[in-house]
């Protein structure tokens with residue numbers, strides 16, 4: 001397996017390699033190097049702790065995008081006892097960037113949906129790098145409506161850079177598909193647990209990200225705009241993404257503090273891809289716990305709670321002024337204001 | 353005849369732009385240039401034509417208050433929730449000053465005005481977005497006002513009409529902004545369950561987070577001619593597919609051709625169209641419009 005390491009992990013990866021080499025050398029030559037090895041292992045532990053306990057938002061984004069980070073289908077395979085994949089939106093096609101089906105979770109039937117990145121270049125091309133078209137969102141909605149019909153809870157896995165920015169996606173109503181999912185997910189008569197495992201790329205992630213319980217992995221992110229897009233708008237300079245990542249407050253700890261997510265799931269040391277089974281077990285336990293909790297709530301109450309949960313989100317102040325001051329009138333100008341028609345969407349995100 | 357004449361008599365108060373904001377404006381300020389056909393237009397004529405070029409039909413962008421004036425029956429509008437003010441929940445650098453500047457430039461508190469009024473005598477709850485307020489991006493206040501409008505309409509069983517315009521979510525409010533898409537959509541769900549009519553009118557431009565929430569959720573979706581309508585910004589699409597986009601891509605006409613909207617209505621006919629739709633949905637005329 002060719003190893004891919006992130007820039008900030010490199011000192012650690014080098015140290016780990018040295019330890020491996022020493023072990024091999026010691027074994028081959030029959031020389032006892034256990035003292036040296038244990039010193040280096042201690043050093044590696046410290047270094048690992050130092051790196052992973054002080055991750056910057058940008059470093060977390062790099063981890064969330066790590067090519068070895070487990071994908072939705074890999075998690076499904078590790079978490080569920082059985083999974084039967086279902087295909088198609090019944091209207092246009094089958095979008096490989098969204099997967100879904102019925103699964104067995106410890107004796108409980110659930111509907112699973114999720115965005116799906118490829119594990120290699122070939123699969124990435126087939127899955128459009130995990131960026132859904134409208135038919136993907138419609139497939140997810142079809143499966144969710146099916147779950148509602150058969151009173152199955154829904155588990156949704158989110159790991160997507162964004163809805164696909166393409167001509168056909170627009171022609172087939174990308175925005176409409178997303179909006180429709182938002183409406184339906186808010187009122188589905190069954191419980192929904194959302195697990196944000198990697199990238200939470202704006203509206204394309206939100207379109208399968210509404211639920212009763214939002215669980216987010218420690219190094220996942222969820223953002224209104226990509227840091228690159230934000231930097232491009234603010235400074236016309238996509239290379240300042242690190243600064244933008246800080247400003248957007250998009251990490252799991254940030255979003256826990258903001259009340260956007262309910263639960264932050266710690267990752268194994270060295271992040272999810274270093275110990276996928278351990279990560280999968282943690283997710284499984286958290287999902288089962290959430291479903292147990294939610295199954296005790298009558299469906300009507302559940303839907304009310306979900307609405308109230310969304311309803312609360314937003315920060316504003318209520319002015320104590322009785323009314324707004326009269327709008328300004330430019331002296332002597334009786335003409336209708338004809339605003340310039342130059343689109344300046346600065347401040348508005350035109351990202352997916 | 354619609355009662356928009358008030359705007360020119362100075363008795364109603366309207367926001368105006370500072371001189372120089374209209375590009376290529378001849379010095380005397382009486383004339384302006386059409387952005388589509390480049391024809392020289394006498395401003396008074398353009399005004400009485402509701403901001404539509406008499407030669408080519410190009411629809412100039414309107415402010416929210418201008419839109420109110422040309423759409424609603426005179427003096428019928430009562431504003432709601434104007435006391436909701438924007439904060440800076442993330443401490444986003446420069447956001448405070450940006451909001452202040454937008455308030456100064458537009459005389460508005462935020463990118464949408466909501467309230468109740470009458471169209472051709474038919475009462476409705478209304479929203480008017482204003483693109484000159486930070487690209488009419490949706491932050492917490494826009495999301496809250498739209499949500500309250502839907503909730504009120506569901507209670508009062510009054511139809512809703514929202515004139516949309518937006519560059520998308522307000523990135524300076526981070527995830528609080530993005531979640532307004534889900535919040536407003538959920539509120540639309542309530543309205544829909546109450547079987548109350550919602551008409552969205554998409555004006556230039558309606559994109560990204562607003563299009564992918566309440567913008568495209570209308571029971572009936574109307575667009576103004578030539579309006580840019582879509583989810584992803586064109587620059588992002590071009591960078592992704594590395595191709596020039598076809599002419600007319602993401603226009604109202606494109607949206608109609610692809611089945612994304614119900615109809616395109618010339619601004620000069622919108623009162624009549626809305627009045628008919630409200631009437632056909634059981635609206636009772638309160639007063640001649």
Ligand SMILES: [Zn+2]
Nearest residue numbers: 386389405408
């Ligand atoms: Zn013209």
